[in-house]
Amino acid sequence: MNFKLIINIALHLLRARLKQTVVAGVGVTFGIAMFITLVSFMNGLNDLLDGLMLNRTPHVRLYNEIKPSENQPISYAENYKNNTNFIASVKPKDRGKAIYNCKSIIHDLKQDKRIVDVAPKITAPVFFNSGTIEISGVINGIDVLAEEKLFKISEYIIEGQIPDLLENNSIIIGKGLANKMLLKKGDIIKVTTSKGNLASLKIVGISQVGISEIDDVMSYTSLVTAQKLLGEPTNYITDIQVKAFDITTAPALAKEFALKYDLDAIDYQTTNSQFETGSSVRSIISYAVGIVLLIVAGFGIYNILNMMIFEKMDSIAILKATGFSGNDVKWIFISLSMVIGIAGGILGLVFGYVFSSIIDVVPFNTAALPTIKTYPVNYNPMFYVIGITFALVTTFIAGLFPALKASRIDPVEIIRGK
């Protein structure tokens, strides 16, 4: 088959109907541009919300939970071994929050090839003292560098620098806490632990996550400072946070580690199930709207090609009479449609990018999200690939049916009809 000639004929047919062609092309362009814009924006928004909550959560968290012992004393008694025992009023057992042998567990986890990195952490409830007032809060002792690498906490620091935490007796407190206690960077804050230890820490920064429940109580300090504050030795750690390469493996990893290290483990999916649902629903909606736009554009192409076939009956008849087979005629009309699809699709990608860029610079200031200044946009190349693929598929199908009709036209009927 001589594709050069076929495309030449298709282009000539298109040029003869330039206005309609442009309308059809604009339909595709509009569909693709809106698809790209919508999906980029929605995904940008999803990423933002994910970042707000999900990225701050470890994929697997290992800790000691306060819970009843699984083996109650009666199960050790030989006499009642074969009985079914009912125990009333079981009380939970506190095995201490510290993770035993944490150094070797961390070392072991770091060897694991499925894991990006591990960050140890100490969480402890404390009181912040302001004059005679005590405000309850939480202190997080973190391994500053590992925490920054895994959870990018610097994104939520609105004043000060994360490395300042490496200094002894320094602390970063939440914005809500700072406002309530009228504290600013450089001030000294007094902290009392639940055991009564008192310490004075220097504020080196203010953090704001954007969720006031967190900002009102949260504070960060280094592991060493936290251990000193709590009067615990340097191997005292309450949480081990694990980040895996593939987030989908988190539930399996959690189960495995819980068994291996005899600890409690919770995975990302369990912690954030509602967030996951929200994200996927938003994605589905944006894809659905985009695809509907493209299908509408496809109908436009279908209509225009159908009309063109009726107008060009004579041309089709003479093409067939002079030696073009039904197959050739079919390809003429398919390439006609594909030309519209490719031109409209590529323009659509360009406009989609332009619209996304415009959204990207529209100011978006919200007190809840201090580091965000403009609307978020995700420029994932995958969206562009999906967009152009779908444009080509839609226009191909829209062109296929009229093309098949054209290929079946009987030239004798048309020529004799004159």
Next chain:
Amino acid sequence: MSNIVLETKGLTKYFYDPIQFQVLKSIDMSINHGEFVSIVGKSGCGKSTLLYLLSTMDTDYEGEIYMHEELVTGKSDKELAQIRNEKIGFVFQFHYLLSEYNVLKNVMLPGMKLNKLSEEEIEHNAMQHLKTLEMQDQALKMPNQLSGGQKQRVAIARALINNPLIIMGDEPTGNLDKKNSDIVFDIFKHLTQDHNQTILVVTHDNDFAARTQRTITMEDGRIIT
């Protein structure tokens, strides 16, 4: 190779709509190389139907058609298209030029489809044919800028572009006035005499038919002379 360009054996055709009706009744005929043949007959005698069967565009018939002793009947759509492209040139009552292309491109199109010569060679041949038809000055015009007679001459040039075995005409002068009809007839005559071109024309113009070498008269789906 024998001298017979086109031959039919027991060609029979029915129309089914609105009722079954036998249009052609076992037609046996043959056309020799270099002949200028016309088919005449009253309206409805089946002469056009016969031409469209011979042209391979209508494949719904009984009997056999041979072109250069090669059986054409039963070939695929693609093979038939190839035969039409290479071996048959058409001139219809209506010119059927593509309005999107200029005169030269219209003439070149079947040659481009055949794809045996380079574009330059096809263009050269097309200009030659237009020149013999005295149409070279109109080569770059669009079809809608030409008169009826001129359009028909372009259609003849298009029919000639692939040096076909046979040129088939369905009332090629039906839409033309006396003067243009004479021009078209002279062109056909010239082609048969000087280039030994085989031509088969269906017409109801008895003057035209009388001047051809051989006239086949049809009545009620049969050849009577």
